[in-house]
Every structure is written in C-alpha cells, then in structure tokens.
Amino acid sequence: MLITTVLNGKSLRQEVPADKTLLDFLRENGCLSVKRGCGTENCGLCTVWVDGTPVLSCSYPLPRIDGHEVTTLEGVREEAAAFGAYMAGEGAEQCGYCSPGFIMTVLAMERELRNPAEEEINAYLAGCLCRCTGYSSQMRAIRKYLEKRHETD
Amino acid sequence: MRQISQKVRKLDAQALVTGMPVYTQDIVQGPYLTVKIVRSPHAHAKILSVDASKAMKVPGAACVLTHRDVPHVRHTLGGYAYAGSNPYDRLVLEDRVRFVGDAAAIVAAETAEAAERMARLVKVEYEVLPAVLDMDTAEEAPAVVHPEEDYVCKPSIRNGNARNVLACGESGNGDVEKVFSQCDVVLEDDYHTLGNSQCMMETFRSYSFYDKNRKLTVISSTQIPFLVRRTIAYVFGLPISTVRVIKPKVGGGFGAKQSLVTELFGAAVTIKTGLPAMVLFDRRESFTATTTRHEMKLRVKMGAMRDGTVRAVSLYVRENAGAYGDHAMGCVGLSGHKSLPMLGKVEAYSFRYDVLYTNLIPGGAFRGYGATQGCFAVESMVNKMAHALGLDPVEMRLKNIPMEGDVMPAYYGETLTSSHLDRCIRRGKEMIGWDEKYPRRQTGSHTVRAVGMAASMQGSGIGGVDKCFATVRLDEDGRYTVLNGAGDMGTGCDTILAQIAAEVLETDIANVHAAAVDTDYSPYDKGSFASATTYVTGMAVVKACERLIGQMMAEAAAALETPEERLVFQGDCILEKDAPENRISVSDLARRQMTSGNCHAFTATCGHMSQTSPPPLMAGFVEIELDTQTGQVKVLDYAACIDCGTVINANLARVQAEGGIVQGIGMALYENMQFSSQGKMRNNSFLQYKIPSRLDVPPIRVAFDSSYEPTGPFGAKSIGEIVINTPAPAIADAIYNACGVYMTELPFLPERVLDAINNKAE
Amino acid sequence: MASFQNYIFPESLEDAYELLQANRRNAVIGGNGWLALGRQKLHTAIDLSRLGLGQIRVGPAYVEIGAMATLRQLERELPGSLLACCVKPIAGVQFRNLATVGGSLYSRFGFSDPVTALMAMDTTVLLHRQGDVPIVDFVWQKPSRDIVLGCRVENNGRRAAYQTLRLSATDLPVLTVAVSRLGSDWRVVVGARPGKAMLAEEASRLLSEGKADAGTAASAAAEELSFGSNMRGSGGYRRQIAQVLIARAIEQLHGEGGLAIC
Missing domain, CATH: 3.30.365.10 (Aldehyde oxidase/xanthine dehydrogenase, molybdopterin binding domain)
Known part of the structure; x- marks a missing residue:
C-alpha cells in the first residue's frame, strides 16, 4: 500500500507491504539507529516517535504512520548529542546498543513531564531495558542534564 | 598519573549516543543471503532424512545445507586459549540433534522472508530418542547424549561420555574429614543454581563474504575475533591466515559471545555459494539455541571452631553441561577455585565435581563463569555458620578471609599479592x-x-594461559594508534587500553586512537573474557609503549647528535637533561619516519602473559x-x-x-x-x-x-x-x-x- | 509478527463491521501489541483509528472510554484514577502508547490489569452489533466477530482498591485483585488466577451484608474461586496471596482509601 509520511522532517511517499514493521521500514530508509532488542515489546530499543509520542517501532502498524510524522534519533541528533554528552560523562552508554531507544524516550519524557522526580523518571523509562549499566549511571546523567536544562531555561 | 583513575569518556561515546551505524548489521551492505536455521523440536533425535525439495522451490532460495554438506570435523564452540580443555563434541550439523533448538539444517535465500519460508518447508524426518533431561539421573539414563565414536576429549580429563559424564575430578589439600572431626561445629547443606541467559541487548549475528582476493571474511559481533578465525579455519580446513575476522562495535556480550554462535553457519553458506551471507539470531533463538550459565548443584560442608575460625571445607559440585561441553570444564573449575580460597585459614579443603551431559541447551560462559555459583553456595554457608556460632557475618569474614601475602592452596597455590x-x-x-x-x-x-x-x-585473566599482544604506533602526525585484538564488547576496554598508552606515553588521551579488531591488522589476542583485558592486554600495551619510547629515544639521539643516556622523554618531546634547549618534538620525530634516511618505523608490538591471576x-x-x-x-x-x-x-x-x-x-x-x-x-x-x-x-x-x-x-x-x-x-x-x-x-x-x-x- | 495482505482504515463502523464479516481471516487491529507477537496469517487488518474511537469522555453520570484510547491515555487523561493506577506496571510507556483499551477488553486475557479493575466498577462494554453488555458477562462470552467500541463506567462514586503481585515490576502479574465499594455494596474481583478475572460472589455478599471482616471475606474469596498454575506461580500460592491481597484491599477501602474511576 502507498503511504505518505514525514520522516525526520522529510516527506516520503512509498509503496510498502501492509505487514512490514515500522522498525524494518525505518532501517530500510536509512535510520540505522533503530534497533531490535527483543521483538516482544519489552525492551524499548526500537523506540521512535510518531507525532512526538514514543512508541515501539517493532509493533507499531506501519500503515498507521500514513499522514503522520515519524522521528528517529537521526532526526534529533543535536539534542541526542547534548543529552548523550551527559551519558558519556558518566560512562552510561556502555555498549551503546540500547542508547538510541533510551535517548528517544528520555527526550520524549523531557517534553512530557515537568521537573519529574526520580520516581517519575524511573516509571517513565521503565520500558527501556539495559543489561550493561544497572541504570544508576543513566539516572546520574539524566539528573545532571535536567538540572542544566533547568538552569538555562 | 594523568590518565589513570580518571573519568575518561569512552572513545566511541559520541558515535554511540548519536546512533551512528557502527554495529554489525549497520555496516554490511546488500545484496546478501539471509541464513536461517532449521531447529530441532525434539530434545534428542536421530535425523533420518532431510527433504529440501520443497524449500528449494521457494523463489529466491539459495541453498539448503544438511550434515552431509558440512565438514565432519569435531570441534568446540567455546572460545578458549590453546590450552583449553573443552571436549570436541560438536559438528556444524550432525545426523543427531541434542536439544530443543539444536541445528538440523541451514537454509539461505535472497530475502529474510524467503529464508523463513524455506526453514518451514525443509522436511526433517526424525527418529525421536529418549532424552536426558535431568543431570541427577544422567549417569543411569538409558540415553547417551554423545555416543559418537569420534568424540574427542583430552586424555587428562576423566571422561565417561558413554555414561553422560563429561568429566569428573577432585583436588584438595589436607585431610578434611580429620579436621572436621576436630571442629566444634560442622554444617552441611545443598545449593542449587539455575541456568541464566546473558541477555546482551544485541543478539547474535555475523556476516560472511569472500573479499576481492577470495579471502573468507567474517564480520562478527564477538568477544573472540581471533578464536573465531581459528575455529572457522579448523572446521573448514583452511589455513588460519586465509580467514579474516572483523569485529565492529558489539552490543554487549557478558560471555555469550565468548563462544562461536552464528559464524560457522554463515561461513558454511558463503563457502557453499560463494555469496555474502548474514546470520542473525532473534531473541528467541538467543534464549533457546545458544548457551546459558551452567546449572549447578553444590554441596558444601564446613567445619569451624566456636571463635569462628573455619578449619575445613569441602565442596562437591554437579554441573549440568547441557548438550555440548563448550565451557563446562572452565566453569566447574572456577566454582571451587574462586569460592574456597575465601576461607583463608582452612587447614584442609576438598573440591570434587562431576560434569554431566543432558539434552538441554548447552551451558556456556556468563560473567562469573562458575565462580558465581560457587560463591552463592560457599558464602551462604559462611553466613549460616556465623549464625550457628552466634557471630556477626561481618566478623566471621574478617576472621577468615585470606590476607595479602597468604598462599591460597585452593587457588592453584597462588599467593595473594594484593588485597x-x-x-x-x-x-x-x-x-x-x-x-x-x-x-x-x-x-x-x-x-x-x-x-x-x-x-x-574472581581472577584477572587465566594465569599461564592467556596471551595477548598489543601494537602501538607513532603516526605521521605525532599521534598514536593502539592496535589490539581484545574485542571490546561494549565495556570500554578500547578506551582503557588507550588510557594506559596515554599514561605511558605521557600524552593526552585525545592523541591516542584505539582501532577496532581486524585479524588482518590487529595483533593476536585470545579475546575479551576471563576479566583479562585490562590486566593482560593492558600490560602488553605498557610494554609496547615502553618499547616505542625506546625507538623514539634512539632516533632522537641520532637527530640531536646526543648520546641516548643524556636524553629524557617528556611526552611531547625528547630533550637533553642538562641542555633542555636541545630537543626534538614527538611530531618532528614522527615526521622523520617519512623523511630520514634510516628508515626506522616507530611501531612496537609486545605480548604479555601473566603466570598468575x-x-x-x-x-x-x-x-x-x-x-x-x-x-x-x-x-x-x-x-x-x-x-x-x-x-x-x-x-x-x-x-x-x-x-x-x-x-x-x-x-x-x-x-x-x-x-x-x-x-x-x-x-x-x-x-x-x-x-x-x-x-x-x-x-x-x-x-x-x-x-x-x-x-x-x-x-x-x-x-x-x-x-x-x-x-x-x-x-x-x-x-x-x-x-x-x-x-x-x-x-x-x-x-x-x-x-x-x-x-x-x- | 502476524502477516496480512491488506490494511484498511474503514470510514464508518458499518464498513468496518462488514469487512470483519467478509472473511474469517480479517481482524480488527487495536494497538497491534498482541498481533505483533503472533504468527497468525490474516487476510485484512482493519484499523479503527480513523473512526473517532480514541476518546475518553468524563461526564456527570458516566466515563466513556473509546476502544482506541491507549492505556497511556488513561494515565494522562484520568490521573489519579483506578485505571491510571492499574496500567502503570504494564511493560513501559512506549508500549502503553500503543496498547488500547479495546484491545485489552476484546482479548479478555486473564492477566489483564484493566479488565480486573473495570470488573470491580460498574462497567458496560459497548459492542457495535450486540449493543451494551455488562463486563462480567462480556469477559466470559466467547469472542464473537463483533467490534468493541469501548466501555462505559458509571461515575457514581464507587471506589476501588487495586492490588497486584508481580515477580518484577514490569512483568505480567502473578495475581490481580480489585475490591470496590459503593456505600454498603462491595465487590471483590480477582484476576490472573491465572485464568480470566472473576467476581468472588460470596465474599462480595458477605462484605455487602456487613457479615465479614477483611480476613473472613478474603478467606471466603480464596475458597470460592479456583486458581491454577503457570510459570509465575502455583495455584496454591495464588490462593494464599489472594487472601492477603484481598484483605489489604478491603482494609484500604475501610480506611477511606481507594480510587474512583476519574
């Protein structure tokens, strides 16, 4: 079927199989930051935004992006680098494989929650698994990043 | 120290947090064949026939490989240095499957969809055999997991594969029973640990192709690039140097990638078809068809005096190897040798083990590597003993731990040189x-x-076994490149090695580049496992940097027309101690490589092996x-x-x-x-x-x-x-x-x- | 991932319904959460997302939740409510941005948190053909080829306490318990038994008649309901913790705790 979408700010019209996953579609369109960690909707690695809402691209029905905007890490590289610098400062990226999905979720959280407490942050990010870090360094990075953003606001 | 102990950022951090394409699946380019594995639904079966005719009719089908199409070379997938004691009990494909998920056939097609269809259409006729599903009854079980005549096990291992015994062994020191009889309190208990899945976020994958010189090249998400190369060469009968393995960024390993997992399947397809082939295991396959932590049952007996002194301990471990013995020997050894030495005052200890084959997913390497299971049992017993004696477990530890300078009989007799x-x-x-x-x-x-x-x-590398090399090179612009073969799996060991180099070379980390592993260019390293990279490869880097400085000093002596012993290396330059204005900068030296007549290259390769761990x-x-x-x-x-x-x-x-x-x-x-x-x-x-x-x-x-x-x-x-x-x-x-x-x-x-x-x- | 050849956004409910009847292998797609896990071979996927079913309307008498409202919408649009509370442990925000209330209802999974919670409230499931069906009946109906339009919950001041035990925070539950109270009318619901959620009628009656304290009512519920085993726990364990969680929920409501529908 034919879909029209805006991918990372660029209009795209493409004939796609109805049952292709959004994840595969995105990778085929050059968004290689998008990773598949489980295929059962439990790891968060494949997180992208549809109209700014973080969703799992491994299961989001591809035809549903017709007429909507899709954003991957490639579309927010500057912001990702800004937050990512805090992750790097803590060693929190480790193997890095979960970083794109995690960062997309953190940036969505930043837009959605105002001054979230640690508990809220953990609840918001609970769907982002990481096997390397044990999460503490990620929280340190988030806190420092949000504090800095808060100061500059 | 300028670089050591600092919070240095990982060299690859920027690439990772901006989602750059740096992992195996990101860097390969099509068209390539997608490889899928036809997996056994049975825990134990003979394959009577494989009918590929329907599968080969799928549009885009490239090949179906059965046990007749792959070399009959027994091998192990467990990555271990040359002195490894793993039994050679695997074939790439065999007419026998030994656990649910074991490979029965390989298919390859032009698209993933076609390959999946093919895998469903390959008709495998099985003769289902009784399966051994419980290690406790494995020895008496009517079924034999490895009855094959060409099963290979080192003579030094007490093996009884006909009874499903992969190995048994014992070690010890002193007469435990005698010391137990002299103790105030003797306790005994049984512990049971399960298999665990390593669950690194990037599942297993590799990509194989022939390069333009027809060199079999494999890009793999692995911790052991050189051992992958060696094993592929061994199984397919190729000279080692005709195989090339490239390790890009790896999305975690935790030991899972200390085994070959996908590489032989892909290589078999590329060798058969001449075409590039991608093997990618999904999460389910990663759970069911690779390796897990070994299940163990451990019996601990401990004898102590009322004051808390533990005088004797014995440990008996039954380890479930699963269907193949990839890492069984190493893990069972560590269950004792890295738990019992924590009782530093014992007069006697004994450690016995049996390793059993079953028709379950094979055990493999997972962070801790058997020590984790041993630690659970022995430390639990120390706590229990403390409670039985009415002592605080903290005091109990302080009374019994080995101290710096102590000899640890249960730890191969090594001395605790630092604690x-x-x-x-x-x-x-x-x-x-x-x-x-x-x-x-x-x-x-x-x-x-x-x-x-x-x-x-735990340990730091495998004493007297792990061998690692490092090459450090002064580049044309006065910066350094560290080449290593360790196989950073995402922990940051490339950065650690660069820090070590920067420290010795007295320069900023920004001037040091650590290259990813490519067996064509990187020096040999057994791989990133056994907690070895910082300790063993790190020392190789230190040595290589020192040798490189020596090379630069000699060149500086010639350039400055000053005897070397009057010169001093200062990081950015080499100068005469007593006449500091007589100096040459490292960048000038670097350039001299390309301009001077003496043709000295500033590059040093050193190896390291530690006799202790x-x-x-x-x-x-x-x-x-x-x-x-x-x-x-x-x-x-x-x-x-x-x-x-x-x-x-x-x-x-x-x-x-x-x-x-x-x-x-x-x-x-x-x-x-x-x-x-x-x-x-x-x-x-x-x-x-x-x-x-x-x-x-x-x-x-x-x-x-x-x-x-x-x-x-x-x-x-x-x-x-x-x-x-x-x-x-x-x-x-x-x-x-x-x-x-x-x-x-x-x-x-x-x-x-x-x-x-x-x-x-x- | 389920496979399908066509993907259609019907322009009316009637079109959607007709399409659903046209082929046994046509199916309504909610958030795609469960379809993505399966390997079903479908003919046409029917997407209701352009039919205005994604709304949550809070009225004086009812709260109406459209089938395509996501679980995350419950949290955002009904903050502090029973439903917001009960969906929080489900997988993650990104999943809850996909998963729909209609999907949860239609699937009738035993482990469903929202189904357990909704059963404790005065909930009616709205179906395109069949019309309005009380949720207790709906859950036990065989899935029919009808379209779930959403549900309507009476905004009557009924309060419920929600209790669940999970082996890890985002896992499927070992057990779910919702106990609700409207005046003297009590309702005890237990889900993830691991079968479908059930109303514990005897326990509810005892409480409503004021004949039982928390412990007695909890025992009665554990006695009258059946429990089974799965990977997460045995039937025996479920029976034990059902008593514990029900008693805790009752205590919460005695203490004027509990959450309303909005």
Whole structure:
C-alpha cells in the first residue's frame, strides 16, 4: 500500500507491504539507529516517535504512520548529542546498543513531564531495558542534564 | 598519573549516543543471503532424512545445507586459549540433534522472508530418542547424549561420555574429614543454581563474504575475533591466515559471545555459494539455541571452631553441561577455585565435581563463569555458620578471609599479592549502616527490613594461559594508534587500553586512537573474557609503549647528535637533561619516519602473559524489605566496596560494578529459566524471562578501596566479572535475617520464600 | 509478527463491521501489541483509528472510554484514577502508547490489569452489533466477530482498591485483585488466577451484608474461586496471596482509601 509520511522532517511517499514493521521500514530508509532488542515489546530499543509520542517501532502498524510524522534519533541528533554528552560523562552508554531507544524516550519524557522526580523518571523509562549499566549511571546523567536544562531555561 | 583513575569518556561515546551505524548489521551492505536455521523440536533425535525439495522451490532460495554438506570435523564452540580443555563434541550439523533448538539444517535465500519460508518447508524426518533431561539421573539414563565414536576429549580429563559424564575430578589439600572431626561445629547443606541467559541487548549475528582476493571474511559481533578465525579455519580446513575476522562495535556480550554462535553457519553458506551471507539470531533463538550459565548443584560442608575460625571445607559440585561441553570444564573449575580460597585459614579443603551431559541447551560462559555459583553456595554457608556460632557475618569474614601475602592452596597455590578485602568489608559495612540495621527491623505489620552480606573474589585473566599482544604506533602526525585484538564488547576496554598508552606515553588521551579488531591488522589476542583485558592486554600495551619510547629515544639521539643516556622523554618531546634547549618534538620525530634516511618505523608490538591471576576482591551488602505474607523481597539498597587494584577508569569501573550487581540481583530474585517436561525452554522472550528493569533496583552504591597489584598495569587487577557474585548470597542472608529461613535454591521467588516461612512455622 | 495482505482504515463502523464479516481471516487491529507477537496469517487488518474511537469522555453520570484510547491515555487523561493506577506496571510507556483499551477488553486475557479493575466498577462494554453488555458477562462470552467500541463506567462514586503481585515490576502479574465499594455494596474481583478475572460472589455478599471482616471475606474469596498454575506461580500460592491481597484491599477501602474511576 502507498503511504505518505514525514520522516525526520522529510516527506516520503512509498509503496510498502501492509505487514512490514515500522522498525524494518525505518532501517530500510536509512535510520540505522533503530534497533531490535527483543521483538516482544519489552525492551524499548526500537523506540521512535510518531507525532512526538514514543512508541515501539517493532509493533507499531506501519500503515498507521500514513499522514503522520515519524522521528528517529537521526532526526534529533543535536539534542541526542547534548543529552548523550551527559551519558558519556558518566560512562552510561556502555555498549551503546540500547542508547538510541533510551535517548528517544528520555527526550520524549523531557517534553512530557515537568521537573519529574526520580520516581517519575524511573516509571517513565521503565520500558527501556539495559543489561550493561544497572541504570544508576543513566539516572546520574539524566539528573545532571535536567538540572542544566533547568538552569538555562 | 594523568590518565589513570580518571573519568575518561569512552572513545566511541559520541558515535554511540548519536546512533551512528557502527554495529554489525549497520555496516554490511546488500545484496546478501539471509541464513536461517532449521531447529530441532525434539530434545534428542536421530535425523533420518532431510527433504529440501520443497524449500528449494521457494523463489529466491539459495541453498539448503544438511550434515552431509558440512565438514565432519569435531570441534568446540567455546572460545578458549590453546590450552583449553573443552571436549570436541560438536559438528556444524550432525545426523543427531541434542536439544530443543539444536541445528538440523541451514537454509539461505535472497530475502529474510524467503529464508523463513524455506526453514518451514525443509522436511526433517526424525527418529525421536529418549532424552536426558535431568543431570541427577544422567549417569543411569538409558540415553547417551554423545555416543559418537569420534568424540574427542583430552586424555587428562576423566571422561565417561558413554555414561553422560563429561568429566569428573577432585583436588584438595589436607585431610578434611580429620579436621572436621576436630571442629566444634560442622554444617552441611545443598545449593542449587539455575541456568541464566546473558541477555546482551544485541543478539547474535555475523556476516560472511569472500573479499576481492577470495579471502573468507567474517564480520562478527564477538568477544573472540581471533578464536573465531581459528575455529572457522579448523572446521573448514583452511589455513588460519586465509580467514579474516572483523569485529565492529558489539552490543554487549557478558560471555555469550565468548563462544562461536552464528559464524560457522554463515561461513558454511558463503563457502557453499560463494555469496555474502548474514546470520542473525532473534531473541528467541538467543534464549533457546545458544548457551546459558551452567546449572549447578553444590554441596558444601564446613567445619569451624566456636571463635569462628573455619578449619575445613569441602565442596562437591554437579554441573549440568547441557548438550555440548563448550565451557563446562572452565566453569566447574572456577566454582571451587574462586569460592574456597575465601576461607583463608582452612587447614584442609576438598573440591570434587562431576560434569554431566543432558539434552538441554548447552551451558556456556556468563560473567562469573562458575565462580558465581560457587560463591552463592560457599558464602551462604559462611553466613549460616556465623549464625550457628552466634557471630556477626561481618566478623566471621574478617576472621577468615585470606590476607595479602597468604598462599591460597585452593587457588592453584597462588599467593595473594594484593588485597584490601578487609578494608572493603569494613567500608561496605559502614556504607549500608550495618550496625544500626543488623539483623532486622520490623517496619510494618507484615514488612521486615533486614541486611545481608557476602564477599567474593574472581581472577584477572587465566594465569599461564592467556596471551595477548598489543601494537602501538607513532603516526605521521605525532599521534598514536593502539592496535589490539581484545574485542571490546561494549565495556570500554578500547578506551582503557588507550588510557594506559596515554599514561605511558605521557600524552593526552585525545592523541591516542584505539582501532577496532581486524585479524588482518590487529595483533593476536585470545579475546575479551576471563576479566583479562585490562590486566593482560593492558600490560602488553605498557610494554609496547615502553618499547616505542625506546625507538623514539634512539632516533632522537641520532637527530640531536646526543648520546641516548643524556636524553629524557617528556611526552611531547625528547630533550637533553642538562641542555633542555636541545630537543626534538614527538611530531618532528614522527615526521622523520617519512623523511630520514634510516628508515626506522616507530611501531612496537609486545605480548604479555601473566603466570598468575591475581584476584580482585569485594564485599557486597544488601538491605531488603520482606513482605512476610507474600514472601516478596524488595531490594532497598545495595552497597559494594571493591578492590580491583588501581582503578583505570573511574566511570567505567563503577558502571561495570553497578551493572554486574544488578545482573546478580536479577539472578537472585526472578531470572528463572524453566523447561517443559520435553526439554523445551518455556521462557524464551523478554516477556517471559524478566531481567531487572530500573523499577526493580535501587541506586547501586559502589566504592573502591584499591590495593596495588604489582603484576598489573599501574597496579590494576580486574573488575568485569566479580561484580555479579555477591547479590545472591547477600540477599539470601538478608532473607534469613528477616525471617529465619535459609534460601538455598535460586531464584528466591516469593512463592519459595513464603513456602519456607510456612514450613518453618509448622 | 502476524502477516496480512491488506490494511484498511474503514470510514464508518458499518464498513468496518462488514469487512470483519467478509472473511474469517480479517481482524480488527487495536494497538497491534498482541498481533505483533503472533504468527497468525490474516487476510485484512482493519484499523479503527480513523473512526473517532480514541476518546475518553468524563461526564456527570458516566466515563466513556473509546476502544482506541491507549492505556497511556488513561494515565494522562484520568490521573489519579483506578485505571491510571492499574496500567502503570504494564511493560513501559512506549508500549502503553500503543496498547488500547479495546484491545485489552476484546482479548479478555486473564492477566489483564484493566479488565480486573473495570470488573470491580460498574462497567458496560459497548459492542457495535450486540449493543451494551455488562463486563462480567462480556469477559466470559466467547469472542464473537463483533467490534468493541469501548466501555462505559458509571461515575457514581464507587471506589476501588487495586492490588497486584508481580515477580518484577514490569512483568505480567502473578495475581490481580480489585475490591470496590459503593456505600454498603462491595465487590471483590480477582484476576490472573491465572485464568480470566472473576467476581468472588460470596465474599462480595458477605462484605455487602456487613457479615465479614477483611480476613473472613478474603478467606471466603480464596475458597470460592479456583486458581491454577503457570510459570509465575502455583495455584496454591495464588490462593494464599489472594487472601492477603484481598484483605489489604478491603482494609484500604475501610480506611477511606481507594480510587474512583476519574
């Protein structure tokens, strides 16, 4: 079927199989930051935004992006680098494989929650698994990043 | 020290956090064949026939390979240095399948969809055989997992594969029974640990192709590039140097990628078809068809005096190898040799083991590598002994741990050359607030808070076995490149090696580039496992840098027309001690390589092997809240103090510790691998096999108290594995302190805890 | 991932319904959460997302939740409510941005948190053909080829306490318990037994008649309901913790705790 979408700010019209996953579609369109960690909707690695809402691209029905905007890490590289610098400062990226999905979720959280407490942050990010870090360094990075953003606001 | 112990950022951080295409699947370019594996639905069966005719009719079909199409060369997939003792009990494909998920055939097609269809259409006729699904009855079982005549096992191993015994063995020192008879208290208990899945986020994958010179090239997400190369060459009968393995960024390993997993399948397809081939295991395959931590049953007997001195200990371990023996020998050895030495005052110890084959998923390498299982059993018994004697478990440890300078008979007779374990225990105790919290506080009508602790050791590389080289090169612009073959799996060891180089070369880390592994260009390294890279490869880097400085000094002597002994290396330049204006900068020296007539290249390759494996040591303290009505345990706080020798990178060491402890918490509380009565793994997804989420763990608190290890680079030992060991025994003891029940089987599911509480009440 | 050849956004409910009847292998797609896990071979996927079913309307008498409202919408649009509370542990925000209330209802999974919670409230499931069906009946109906339009919950001040036990925070539950109270009318619902959620009628009656304290009612519920075993726990354990969680929920409501529908 034919879909029209805006991918990372660029209009795209493409004939796609109805049952292709959004994840595969995105990778085929050059968004290689998008990773598949489980295929059962439990790891968060494949997180992208549809109209700014973080969703799992491994299961989001591809035809549903017709007429909507899709954003991957490639579309927010500057912001990702800004937050990512805090992750790097803590060693929190480790193997890095979960970083794109995690960062997309953190940036969505930043837009959605105002001054979230640690508990809220953990609840918001609970769907982002990481096997390397044990999460503490990620929280340190988030806190420092949000504090800095808060100061500059 | 300018680079050492600093919070240096990982060299690849920027690429990773901006989602650059750096992993195996990101860098390969089509068109290529997609490879799928036809997997056995049976735990044990003979393959009578494979009918590929329907599958080959699928549009885009490239090939179906059966056991007749691959070399009949017995091998092991377990990555280990040359002296490895793994049995050679595998074929790429065989006319026998030994666990649910074992490979029966390989298919390849032009698209993933076609390959999947092919895999469904290959008709395999099986003769289902009785299966061995329980290691306790494996020896008497009518079925034999490895009856093959060409089974290969080293003569030094006491093997009885006809009885499903992969190995048995014993070691010891002194007469344990005699010393037990002299002890005030002797306790004995059985412990049971399960298989766990490593669950790195990037599942297994590799890509193989012939390069333009028809060199078989494999890009693989692996911890062991050189061992992958060696094994491919061995199995396919190729000279080693005609195979090339490239390791890009790897999305985690934790030991899972210390085995070959996908590489031989892809290579077989490329060799057969001449075409590029991609093998990518999904999460389900990663759970069911690779390797797990070894299930073990451990019996500990311990004898102590009333004052708390442990005088004798014995450990008997039954290890479930699963269907293949990839890492069985190493893991069972560590279960004793890295748990028993923690009792530093014993007059006698004995360690016995049996390793059994079963028709279940093979055991393999997983962070801790058997030491984790041994630590759970032995440390749990130390805690139990403390309670039996009415002693504080902390005091019990301080009384019994080995001290710096002690010889450790159970640790291959090595001397403990560096240890701050006593200080780590005291520090951890303060961090958790032990004196205020031990043993328990009632916090509600049905909630109790309690603390528990454990201590642990691991190794740093494999003494006398692990061999690693490093090449350090002065580039044309005065910067350095460190070439290594270690295989950074995401832990940051490339950065660690660059830091070590920068420290020796007295330069900024920004001037050091660490290249990814390519067996065509990187110096040999056995790979990134056994907590070896910092300690062993790091020393190779130190040596190579020193040799490189020597080369530069000689060249500077010629350039400055000054005897070398009057010169001094100062990082950015070499100058005459007594006439500092007589100097040459490193960048000028670098340029001289290209311009001077003497043709000296500033490049140095050095190897390193340590004869010993100095143990890092740590103490882990946990505070839990137990719901006495449901049996549920919540971890409220975890404090750890670690002696890994000199910390090379303060961030990366800390994150290793935090991550490893959280893995250990998952293992202790809910990572619960289950099999059906037919041997099929039941929880083969992240939906059913839960690893800790950030809601399940408190902030992990980590401190370092570093001793100085004289044989390590800048005094460093290792950090990668030890960190997973303490949670299980510490949490078990916190549960005991909360409600008086001993949990001896992992994981501590609420149901089990509640059962234990109810049984105690009866 | 389920496979399908066509993907259609019907322009009316009637079109959607007709399409659903046209082929046994046509199916309504909610959030795609469960279809993505399966390997079903479908003919046409029917996407209701352009039919205005994604709304949550809070009225004086009812709260109406459209089938395509996501679980995350419950949290955002009904903050502090029973439903917001009960969906929090489900997988993650990104998943809850996909998963729909209609999907949860139609699937009738035993482990469903929202189904357990909705059963404790005065909930009616709205179906395109069949019309309005009380949720207790709906859950036990065989899935029919009808379209779930959403549900309507009476905004009558009924309060409920929600209790669940999970082996890890984002796992499927070992057990779910919702106990609700409207004046003297009590309702005890237990889900993830691991079968479908059930109303514990005897326990509800005892409480409503004021004949039982928390412990007695919890025992009665554990007695009258059946429990089974799965990977997460045995039937025996579920029975034990059902008593514990029900008693805790009752205590919460005695203490004027509990949450309303909005």
